[in-house]
Amino acid sequence: MPELPEVETTRRGLAPVLRGRTITRVVVRERRLRWRLPAGLESALEGRRVRAVARRAKYLLIATDRGTLIVHLGMSGSLRVVDPAEPPRPHDHVDLVLSSGRCVRFNDPRRFGSLHFVAGDPLAHPLLRALGPEPLSAGFDAAYLYRLTRRRRVAIKQLLMNAAAVVGVGNIYASEALFRARVRPQRAAGRLSQAECARIVTAVRRVLGAAIRVGGTTLRDYVNADGLPGYFRQKLYVYERAGEPCRVCRTPIRRRVQGQRATYWCPSCQR
Numbered sequence: 001m002p003e004l005p006e007v008e009t010t011r012r013g014l015a016p017v018l019r020g021r022t023i024t025r026v027v028v029r030e031r032r033l034r035w036r037l038p039a040g041l042e043s044a045l046e047g048r049r050v051r052a053v054a055r056r057a058k059y060l061l062i063a064t065d066r067g068t069l070i071v072h073l074g075m076s077g078s079l080r081v082v083d084p085a086e087p088p089r090p091h092d093h094v095d096l097v098l099s100s101g102r103c104v105r106f107n108d109p110r111r112f113g114s115l116h117f118v119a120g121d122p123l124a125h126p127l128l129r130a131l132g133p134e135p136l137s138a139g140f141d142a143a144y145l146y147r148l149t150r151r152r153r154v155a156i157k158q159l160l161m162n163a164a165a166v167v168g169v170g171n172i173y174a175s176e177a178l179f180r181a182r183v184r185p186q187r188a189a190g191r192l193s194q195a196e197c198a199r200i201v202t203a204v205r206r207v208l209g210a211a212i213r214v215g216g217t218t219l220r221d222y223v224n225a226d227g228l229p230g231y232f233r234q235k236l237y238v239y240e241r242a243g244e245p246c247r248v249c250r251t252p253i254r255r256r257v258q259g260q261r262a263t264y265w266c267p268s269c270q271r
């Protein structure tokens, strides 16, 4: 599943391709995505000039001179820059043909991705308005996490993965950040000290920042805007390393299913 670093990498790849260009033609080959594409999508976008490509959580916001296209990559979606004459591959559902002669092509084998067009403020869209702070923004700091976790019995890992608490911290990054913060994933959020909250915030920011710098984790379904995979996977400390020696202390990494997701931790380094 594309996580925040992959979406941010995609945004950075697409922004110079889209910014200042006019969308001359929209080709829809499949309307049945997570939500059915509205009939007016093509006419809403054609002739619009792209002002900016932003991101909120895992949503890409392609802002035009009149309205915004909100794109979510779902479980297996990707956006590639191609020549519009290139024959579509299987699962190439939508093309945005640009005045530059290039084309941004949306591919999604599992069709959990979505495209929405909004005329007004995209941040007021029902999908976006209840989201917590961005993990790399000033709003996500130690004081915020400490306040948020008081009297909460939920496990800290589950809280980190809840988009109402903080957006874009998926399973890989929650596991890796908690290792770096030396906090066990199953700890009750309300029992964390201020120092532990500070370490968790720092670790989340470092892990996501590092993943963005190297272009996202290598994932089976994911390619970035240039069609290349990322190189983060080699740097993982605990994720999908059950039974392997901890890279710090050599203790075997443990695995447990927590809230239907696999969780990994070092029983010696994490308390």
Ligand SMILES: [Zn+2]
Pocket (backbone or CB within 6 Å): 246, 247, 248, 249, 250, 251, 266, 267, 268, 269, 270
């Ligand atoms: Zn260890």
